[in-house]
Amino acid sequence: MIFLNNYISIKKKFDQINLKNNCTFIVVSKNQNFIKIKEIIDRGHIDFGENRVLETKNKWENFLQNYPKKARLHLIGKLQTNKVKDAVRIFDYIHTLDSIKLAKALNTEQNKISKSIKYFVQVNLANEQQKSGVLKENLSELLNFCKTETNLDIIGLMCLPPFGEDSEKYFTELNNLNIRFSLKELSMGMSGDYILAIKKGSTFIRIGSAIFAE
Numbered sequence: 001m002i003f004l005n006n007y008i009s010i011k012k013k014f015d016q017i018n019l020k021n022n023c024t025f026i027v028v029s030k031n032q033n034f035i036k037i038k039e040i041i042d043r044g045h046i047d048f049g050e051n052r053v054l055e056t057k058n059k060w061e062n063f064l065q066n067y068p069k070k071a072r073l074h075l076i077g078k079l080q081t082n083k084v085k086d087a088v089r090i091f092d093y094i095h096t097l098d099s100i101k102l103a104k105a106l107n108t109e110q111n112k113i114s115k116s117i118k119y120f121v122q123v124n125l126a127n128e129q130q131k132s133g134v135l136k137e138n139l140s141e142l143l144n145f146c147k148t149e150t151n152l153d154i155i156g157l158m159c160l161p162p163f164g165e166d167s168e169k170y171f172t173e174l175n176n177l178n179i180r181f182s183l184k185e186l187s188m189g190m191s192g193d194y195i196l197a198i199k200k201g202s203t204f205i206r207i208g209s210a211i212f213a214e
């Protein structure tokens, strides 16, 4: 099983560079079946990333009903307001909060259940048209809204650097924004750049293809 060997070797490397022991390794299990995921859970892994609410429900609901403590789920894909009700019930972390409208919807649904979900605000650092994320110039307004008008626990910022570009300047920029807004956690770094991301202060890395690609 190649993916399991990939997981084991990345985990080993991760443990060696996670010197401050403050970084969380998220296995991005989107598009993967639960048989594979279970193999990784059986190695003691807890944090998993998914990008679609319905797929997550179908794959995980059964398992989590039986073993609620065995996994923490991270939503890393775009969240539509009509999926918010399901999202707050199944996810522990939402990395893709990016608008006031979404913050309002999340707050309403979260207040109906007693669960403490942690949120990242996704920032669209390069103003990419096709990409989600709040623009830098609107970040302050969104964070301020969440703080004063909602109970959402915003723990940090998340970014997805432009494809094919050197990630370093985006990681530095996101770290600087985090400091400016006194936020603690940073969700950045994927298969191709997670080592750099950790050096730049990331506390949540999201790894998919380095584990699962054939």
Ligand SMILES: *Cc1c(COP(=O)(O)O)cnc(C)c1O
Pocket (backbone or CB within 6 Å): 028, 030, 051, 076, 077, 160, 190, 191, 192, 206, 207, 208, 209, 210
């Ligand atoms: C798919 C995805 C990842 C994983 O990317 P890899 O390059 O496959 O490790 C990380 N973050 C987000 C937001 C994703 O959609």
